[in-house]
Amino acid sequence: MTLAIDIGNSNIVIALHREDSWMHSFRYETKETQPEFYYENALRNILLEWNIAYHDVQKCVISSVVPDLNDVISQAVRYVTGHQPLFITPEVLKAIDMPVPHPYEIGSDLVANAFAATRLYGDHCIIVDFGTALTFTVADKINGITGVTIVPGLKTAIHALSTHTAQLPVVPMVLPESAIGHDTTSAIQSGVMWGYVGMVKELLKRIQSEMEYPYKIIATGGLSSILYPLEKKFDVVDKVLTLEGMRLIYLNYTSKH
Numbered sequence: 001m002t003l004a005i006d007i008g009n010s011n012i013v014i015a016l017h018r019e020d021s022w023m024h025s026f027r028y029e030t031k032e033t034q035p036e037f038y039y040e041n042a043l044r045n046i047l048l049e050w051n052i053a054y055h056d057v058q059k060c061v062i063s064s065v066v067p068d069l070n071d072v073i074s075q076a077v078r079y080v081t082g083h084q085p086l087f088i089t090p091e092v093l094k095a096i097d098m099p100v101p102h103p104y105e106i107g108s109d110l111v112a113n114a115f116a117a118t119r120l121y122g123d124h125c126i127i128v129d130f131g132t133a134l135t136f137t138v139a140d141k142i143n144g145i146t147g148v149t150i151v152p153g154l155k156t157a158i159h160a161l162s163t164h165t166a167q168l169p170v171v172p173m174v175l176p177e178s179a180i181g182h183d184t185t186s187a188i189q190s191g192v193m194w195g196y197v198g199m200v201k202e203l204l205k206r207i208q209s210e211m212e213y214p215y216k217i218i219a220t221g222g223l224s225s226i227l228y229p230l231e232k233k234f235d236v237v238d239k240v241l242t243l244e245g246m247r248l249i250y251l252n253y254t255s256k257h
Contacts, residue, residue: 002250003057003081004243005073006109007064009132010155011222012073014046015243016057022240024050027222033068039076047080060085061250063108063242086250088112096252099144110148112245113220114139119248121236122216126207128200128234129242130221132156136203138211149203154223157192173226197227204233 002017008030015025026046047054060077062085064070070087077085086092088108093100098118100111110129117125118141127137133156136149152160154173162170171185179194181187204217219234220241231237238244 001052001056002059002061002247003077003085004246005060005062005064005077005085006242006246007062007066007069007073008109009065010153012069013243014043015240016050016052017243017247022243024052025240025243030066030069033072036072036075039073040079043076043080054080055082057081058083059250061088061246062086063088063112063246065107065109086253088246088249092249092253095256096249098139098141101145106145106148109242110135110137111145112242112249113137113218114145114245115249115252116238116241116245117216117218120238120244121218124211124213124215126204126211126215126217127241128204128217128219128221128224130154130219130223130226134196134200136207138207140213149207151199151203154192154196154226157196158188161188161192173223175227175229193227197229200227200230201233 004015004017006013010030011027012030013025013027016023060081060083074085090103093103093111098115100106113127113129114137117127118139124140129135130153132153134151134153137145138147139145158170161168168188171188174189175193176186176189179190181190216235217233218241219237220239224237224239
């Protein structure tokens with residue numbers, strides 16, 4: 001049984017893999033660093049809710065883009081399960097069976113996406129991850145990650161409007177029928193949501209024009225289903241792609257060490 005913890009800027013995702021499938025998952029908002037016992041109690045409660053005995057968790061892999069949380073969550077996992085988790089560090093990235101450019105700079109979540117996509121869906125992939133940042137990762141099985149495009153994510157864009165203006169509120173992330181807003185809420189929704197539909201289409205078009213081989217477009221991330229007009233642009237929508245990539249990296253790395 002494998003426990004995967006994906007520590008992102010917006011959310012921490014905890015998931016459990018058993019018998020070739022992801023059986024359970026829990027997502028909560030990333031907050032300022034809390035005391036160690038906070039994460040230990042939270043993990044114990046989650047496993048209890050899932051009716052999972054602590055000692056049944058024998059493997060744990062963590063991907064993190066929030067370094068301040070690494071030590072406290074690592075200790076919590078060790079205290080609860082009795083096992084040292086594997087962090088997907090630059091040293092791990094350099095050891096897996098996929099070339100990773102700039103391992104000390106690139107996010108481990110992007111590498112997990114690329115590792116899973118090129119092993120599950122085809123030799124050449126474009127992975128569109130709708131997270132705190134909206135990322136487009138170009139990868140193939142032989143050369144690994146060959147390029148990444150990053151823009152602010154949907155939630156980031158909406159919060160930026162609220163944070164940097166005096167009278168604009170945070171609005172629900174809903175795609176309105178009209179591209180013309182008729183009040184403050186719908187004005188922001190139509191601008192941001194339909195704007196992102198157009199941006200994704202244009203970036204995919206430009207990225208595709210530069211690729212020499214057939215490819216598959218894989219969408220992932222918690223917000224991947226909000227922009228439904230884009231559905232036909234994706235060959236696959238896989239919301240657990242990052243988790244699956246983390247698990248595969250764990251297996252690939254530990255098989256050598």
